[in-house]
Amino acid sequence: MKVTTVKDFQKRPVADALVVPVANDGEQTTLTLSLGDDAPEFGSISVGDFKGKNAEVATEYAPTDREPRTLLLGLGLLNELTPHDLRLASAALIKTMRKAHLRSANVIVPPLDSEFRSYFLSAFVEGVVLANYEYTVRDKGPKHPLVEQIAFIAHGDDEAVIAEAVTVCEATLFARDLVNGNADDITPEALAYHARQLAKDYAAVKVTVMDEVAIAKEGLGLLHAVSRGADKGARLITIAYTGAPESDYRTVLVGKGVTFDSGGLDLKTAAGMEKMRSDMGGAAAVLGAIRAAAEVGLEVNVTGVIPATENSIGPASYKPGDVYRSYSGKTVEIGNTDAEGRLILADALSYAAKNLKPDVMIDIATLTGAVMIALGDEFAGVMASDHVLSDELMHAGRITNEFLWPLPMPQEYESKIESDRADLKNTGGKGGAAIVAGMFLAEFVDGVPWAHLDIAGVRFREEAKSYLPKGANGFGVRLLYQYLKDFGEDI
Ligand SMILES: [Zn+2]
Known part of the structure; x- marks a missing residue:
């Protein structure tokens, strides 16, 4: 238009x-x-x-x-x-x-x-x-x-405001297309392709992509484990936008990019699998937000990190009960292969914390069915290492009508992810499962201020509503853009 x-x-x-x-x-x-x-x-x-x-x-x-x-x-x-x-x-x-x-x-x-x-x-x-x-x-x-x-x-005076809003919304439509697209088309390599296209379009955007060989060699053992059942190789996509070159301050956005989630050997039901092309909604939101920031020329520095893989079944599939070593060195026992999102995010978060010098990390992920039970399809869950960050994100949510609601991180639940065989387990039972998933991620942020957005309930609509179509709505693009605009600079 x-x-x-x-x-x-x-x-x-x-x-x-x-x-x-x-x-x-x-x-x-x-x-x-x-x-x-x-x-x-x-x-x-x-x-x-x-x-x-x-x-x-x-x-x-x-x-x-x-x-x-x-x-x-x-x-x-x-x-x-x-x-x-x-x-x-x-x-x-x-x-x-x-x-x-x-x-x-x-x-x-x-x-x-x-x-x-x-x-x-x-x-x-x-x-x-x-x-x-x-x-x-x-x-x-x-x-x-x-x-x-x-x-x-x-x-x-309105012209610039109108142009900015159009840009951010077009980036939202771009994210919708990625989420709605066939899982066989929007593969890990396709996400890497779209990131590289952004680097072609905007001089301030740089992209590096690790393929499955590099991922294994670098020791991203959890991402590698999840990807083993698929014939499409995993990618770790790093897309950096530098809009404030004189500043050292940098926000890292980590987006879950599971391009199709069968559940792995702990296979989903047929009904539970049908919409699983949308399990890369977090990755799409990160690409969309960075595209919007680059197009507007927002004076912030932001790097997107996207662990991208299918969670499929094959002779090499990773196995329930086995123990795998993460990039951080911590070992993880697999309680359920369908809790793969937290595994690939764990590696991406510790990779970013170690190599990208982030001042803040925010991950966005279609992480748990439990958050849909808790908050429905109008609110995403937010968990954060400090309440200021969580308040800032909620503020951006109110402006964009992409609402967040805080979930607690009680120490009492830490025992839920204890394992006899490893440092951690990737499941913690039914109770508080959205919280437990976020607390698992907290083990991998290495002291960096961090927030986690669980968008499993809000990424995909069964029925159209006003400006939200049936299917993908691009949740997170406007929210993250607004956050970057208001708080993406250290002042
Ligand atoms: Zn899953």
């Missing part, structure tokens, strides 16, 4: 519709046209039974010189308006346009006279871009055609 900003209402392009935001001012009978300062007088608009409720859209066939129709876009009560209301409203607009096969619109930006104008405006743009998405397999086109062109009619 081509998105532009037009400062002069009279210079807007020809389009299928003019979109006029309308707020309900609390009185049932009166509506406030939410026009920008530069917009002309519209006079009275016949609204019929349109109430201006949030996400309500009405079509009026009153042609202008540029558009054959006007769409009234309800915002809801103006004095109670939140950024998220704007996200929902603009997503409803796109849904209406797609159903009616409208390909282009000139959208008047609502008056957002507040010190938080950029948050409101970003959210309004996000609803537009994020709702204009449908994953289609190969040559099967979308059910409803996508909108091709949006011109926002806005103030001059």
Whole structure:
């Protein structure tokens, strides 16, 4: 979708519709046209039974010189308006346009006279871009055609805010495509390919990739063990973006990249396996966030580390009950081969802590079914070595509507991952399983300030909802970008 900003209402392009935001001012009978300062007088608009409720859209066939129709876009009560209301409203607009096969619109930006104008405006743009998405397999086109062109009619200062929001959302759509893609296409090497493409596109991005031979030689024994059952070799992808070259401060993002999870020899059920191409949602979020940071030119330094592998079954599969040595030197007894995410993350975290000099490490992973039971599909779990980091991430979650909720790390549970045969065990029973998984990771961060995001419940939707499509929603791209923007620099 081509998105532009037009400062002069009279210079807007020809389009299928003019979109006029309308707020309900609390009185049932009166509506406030939410026009920008530069917009002309519209006079009275016949609204019929349109109430201006949030996400309500009405079509009026009153042609202008540029558009054959006007769409009234309800915002809801103006004095109670939140950024998220704007996200929902603009997503409803796109849904209406797609159903009616409208390909282009000139959208008047609502008056957002507040010190938080950029948050409101970003959210309004996000609803537009994020709702204009449908994953289609190969040559099967979308059910409803996508909108091709949006011109926002806005103030001059808004242009940069709009462009930034579009960039971050496009990176989110990129992450959705990776997660929705066939597991046979989005392989560990394919993730490495996409990382290398980013390095081609942006001079400030550098990529190195370890193949399975290097992974074994370097002693990433847990990543190597998990990958042994697959015919597609594992990769350890390191993608570094340096946007603040004068600074030493660097955030490391570790993304779980299990491109298909069969469970291994502890095989999943058929129903439990069907969506397991999405088990690289963390890796996709890391690539998306770095792409957005590089495209915007965010003045931060961030390195993504992606342990990528399939968890498959083969004659060389790693075995329940056996003990494997991690990169850190700690040995791990395999309680269940389906608890593979924490194994590959453990190696990636200790590799990053030792070699990349991170000031902060954040891992993002579709880690446990237990977090879905605890928090459902609207909240991801967050665990952190200190509450400041956890609060910062939760703050970024509130801004982006990608919510996090803290899980505790009680010492009392440490005994759950004790092993008779090794330093640790990769399972700890059913109780508190999301917490135990995070506490396993804590054993590998080597004193670096660290947070863990468990996105197993939020990465994939069974039903579309507003700007979130069925399937992958790209959770984490906007969240991590917002975190980097607000806290990715040591000040
Ligand atoms: Zn698994």
